Amino acid sequence: MCAARISLVNQGFLRFSRVYLELQRQLAVHLRSVLKAKYSLDIENIPVEIPPELKFGELATPVALQLARSLRKAPKMIAQEIVEALQSDLAALTGFAGFEVAGAGYINARLDRAAFARTTAAAELPKLAHPFFKLANPPHSLVEHTSINPNKAAHIGHLRNAILGDTFVRMLRAAGSQVDVQNYIDNTGVQVADVVVGFLYVEGKSLAEVRALLDDLKARGERVDYYCWDLYARTSQWYEQGSEAENAERKKLRYATLHAIEEGGNETAEVAELISTAVLRRHLETMLRLGIEYDFLPRESEILHLKFWEVAFEELKQKGVLYFETEGKNKGCWVMRRPGAEIADGELDEDAKAIVRSNGTVTYVGKDIAYHLWKFGLLPGRDFGYEKFFAYPDHECWISAMQGEADHPHFGGASAIYNVIDSRQSDPQANVIQALRGMGYTAQADHYTHFSYEMVALTPRCAVELGYTVAEEDLSRPYIEVSGRKGFGVKADDLIDKLIAATSEEVEKRQTSRDATERETIARQIAIGALRYFMLKFTRNSVIAFDFKDALSFEGETGPYCQYAAVRIRNIFRKGGTTPENVLAEFAELARQRADAHSELAGQQGSGIAGFLAGEENEDIWALWLRAGRRSLVLDQAITVSEPAYLAKHAFQLAQEFNNFYHKHHILTEEDAERKTFLLATAAVALHELVTVLGWLGIETPEAM
RNA sequence: GCGCCCGUAGCUCAGCUGGAUAGAGCGACUGACUACGAAUCAGUAGGCCGGGAGUUCGAAUCUCUCCGGGCGCACCA
Numbered sequence: 001m002c003a004a005r006i007s008l009v010n011q012g013f014l015r016f017s018r019v020y021l022e023l024q025r026q027l028a029v030h031l032r033s034v035l036k037a038k039y040s041l042d043i044e045n046i047p048v049e050i051p052p053e054l055k056f057g058e059l060a061t062p063v064a065l066q067l068a069r070s071l072r073k074a075p076k077m078i079a080q081e082i083v084e085a086l087q088s089d090l091a092a093l094t095g096f097a098g099f100e101v102a103g104a105g106y107i108n109a110r111l112d113r114a115a116f117a118r119t120t121a122a123a124e125l126p127k128l129a130h131p132f133f134k135l136a137n138p139p140h141s142l143v144e145h146t147s148i149n150p151n152k153a154a155h156i157g158h159l160r161n162a163i164l165g166d167t168f169v170r171m172l173r174a175a176g177s178q179v180d181v182q183n184y185i186d187n188t189g190v191q192v193a194d195v196v197v198g199f200l201y202v203e204g205k206s207l208a209e210v211r212a213l214l215d216d217l218k219a220r221g222e223r224v225d226y227y228c229w230d231l232y233a234r235t236s237q238w239y240e241q242g243s244e245a246e247n248a249e250r251k252k253l254r255y256a257t258l259h260a261i262e263e264g265g266n267e268t269a270e271v272a273e274l275i276s277t278a279v280l281r282r283h284l285e286t287m288l289r290l291g292i293e294y295d296f297l298p299r300e301s302e303i304l305h306l307k308f309w310e311v312a313f314e315e316l317k318q319k320g321v322l323y324f325e326t327e328g329k330n331k332g333c334w335v336m337r338r339p340g341a342e343i344a345d346g347e348l349d350e351d352a353k354a355i356v357r358s359n360g361t362v363t364y365v366g367k368d369i370a371y372h373l374w375k376f377g378l379l380p381g382r383d384f385g386y387e388k389f390f391a392y393p394d395h396e397c398w399i400s401a402m403q404g405e406a407d408h409p410h411f412g413g414a415s416a417i418y419n420v421i422d423s424r425q426s427d428p429q430a431n432v433i434q435a436l437r438g439m440g441y442t443a444q445a446d447h448y449t450h451f452s453y454e455m456v457a458l459t460p461r462c463a464v465e466l467g468y469t470v471a472e473e474d475l476s477r478p479y480i481e482v483s484g485r486k487g488f489g490v491k492a493d494d495l496i497d498k499l500i501a502a503t504s505e506e507v508e509k510r511q512t513s514r515d516a517t518e519r520e521t522i523a524r525q526i527a528i529g530a531l532r533y534f535m536l537k538f539t540r541n542s543v544i545a546f547d548f549k550d551a552l553s554f555e556g557e558t559g560p561y562c563q564y565a566a567v568r569i570r571n572i573f574r575k576g577g578t579t580p581e582n583v584l585a586e587f588a589e590l591a592r593q594r595a596d597a598h599s600e601l602a603g604q605q606g607s608g609i610a611g612f613l614a615g616e617e618n619e620d621i622w623a624l625w626l627r628a629g630r631r632s633l634v635l636d637q638a639i640t641v642s643e644p645a646y647l648a649k650h651a652f653q654l655a656q657e658f659n660n661f662y663h664k665h666h667i668l669t670e671e672d673a674e675r676k677t678f679l680l681a682t683a684a685v686a687l688h689e690l691v692t693v694l695g696w697l698g699i700e701t702p703e704a705m
Numbered sequence: 706g707c708g709c710c711c712g713u714a715g716c717u718c719a720g721c722u723g724g725a726u727a728g729a730g731c732g733a734c735u736g737a738c739u740a741c742g743a744a745u746c747a748g749u750a751g752g753c754c755g756g757g758a759g760u761u762c763g764a765a766u767c768u769c770u771c772c773g774g775g776c777g778c779a780c781c782a
Contacts, residue, residue, distance in 0.1 A: 060725090478774080535776085540719090553730090571741055571742075574741090576741075663746045
């Protein structure tokens, strides 16, 4: 049922702590040669799974079940024959203790537990000194996430985007990739235009007055993005509030403003620049609270003014991806076939996507195609100017500019890109990929991933709680979509503040001996842990119906639960007066001695390390070691299918298995010195696994809880 | 009309290229703090995996179909 098939696809770049992966590969190779010798069959992908329960062993294959038909033999018979072949050559399979037939014809493999522990512990040691692995020739990836319109405060939907994106970046880096993190800024769109209309016409402010207001807000320590949140909602209403004639005028104002901003070099554009930059800065601050950082902020204004589109347009025309439509509703436009469209030559394709309008202006998708050519380094002669914009403790975040600074890093030219964008935009994303493919950039199209995810919505109860008026028919729905335009939603900073307030209250109660700064750090770490885990525990295409009760929960399957397990382990080492490093070194030495002795005591079970890991009463300990050995496998799978939730699940299961172990076995009072070392080593391995995996999720481990 | 996503326990969700007795968390009910701090642990109850058909030795998983819910399908941005 919950047997997991191990992916063979993507293992190449994982070079550390791959105990489980190695064993799996070895078994698959060996099985293949057995099948060849016995039945003259050459099967390339032999399924090797992790069984649903430990009593079935640590690895299993249903290959005998699959062969039953072609070999015209009962699956159990085949399994028996294969097992005999494997058993007779056990010496060639290091790390395995034996094989057996089970169920309808499964072949179950049992591992040499002591050897597994020895290898795992040894793999933990060097990581302590060098936690980050670097490949000699790392693949260059580009992840784009966050990309909030700079006209209002970030809300919970944006948090899901940024947390998913940031976590994926950490995962890629853990696997050895070189990753550039980009946050695309649409500073010339209608959303920014609307808030500019708000300042200029709803509030009737001049450029100087807007500037003064921004200074004033800054001086008072108030959030500009919050101010814009309200103004944006008011402006959206204002378009519909007046008489029909007035509303028509207001709409005209809206488009005139939009065009002035796109054009640049005027006062309206200057207001837009002031506001969008101030709001953008706030977004970066909000995300930094969650440990989210960026390398580069490409802006729409530069893509426009540096004329990326012109270069792309020529190539699109020349390669026949775009054609000029002379009939139908798209008459006078340059259009592109949609993915999967089957239209005979010369026939009118009414469904084609217009890329250049009949008035000669380019659509959003067109600009996006040009931008993505740049991302892959396929836009000859065009690049952004680069300026420093935001300083992080250990690096700069750059922003696009017309001229820019002479000395700057290079962005773009990636070999793989990931766009973290919600699933509602899958159509335009598919259009861009289609264009790349049409231009013959097949490899690039294949390495273009729309990292899509479902939205965060509010439960009706939550909406009412926040004081919004909810329509009668919406009350019975499972969730209501948030809307920046209506000012309907939970602002990111409000949620973070609320979480910190809740964790602070608990920390004040528990950590009376610590000073205020320490307590503050702990409360912040737990709050962020809770938030990040909450956003990551759901798989990407499940809609999150947001509710404060769930988001503010610190018990059960939550970030704090995982953090707590790690903190408990730290407490053990603190009380025990030793460190994980020392214990692991001690254990490695012990394991080595025992391994030497083992050859003399061949076949003698139940002694030494093997004994600590054998038997019903130690099954939970063995489960913990196994889980730890599985980490790189889980990372591999999570990257292959772009699903950070797998890692969140893994961290939780690890924490759960540790807590279970913690209650059953009391470490510090253990009298047998060797067993105590072994139990401490178990805790050390669990701690390093937890800290590492939580780190990939962007969750810090507090000193105390 | 076309396309994509979802439907699994009272609630919120896992279940990873088909595989062994369908799993968690929350909520409910029982129990466990003078041992490494209970933000924890142990246990009980709770499921026609939306319905139907097909493929298969084997289906929550693949195919088809129907039902229910959501989101997209502009020369808007």
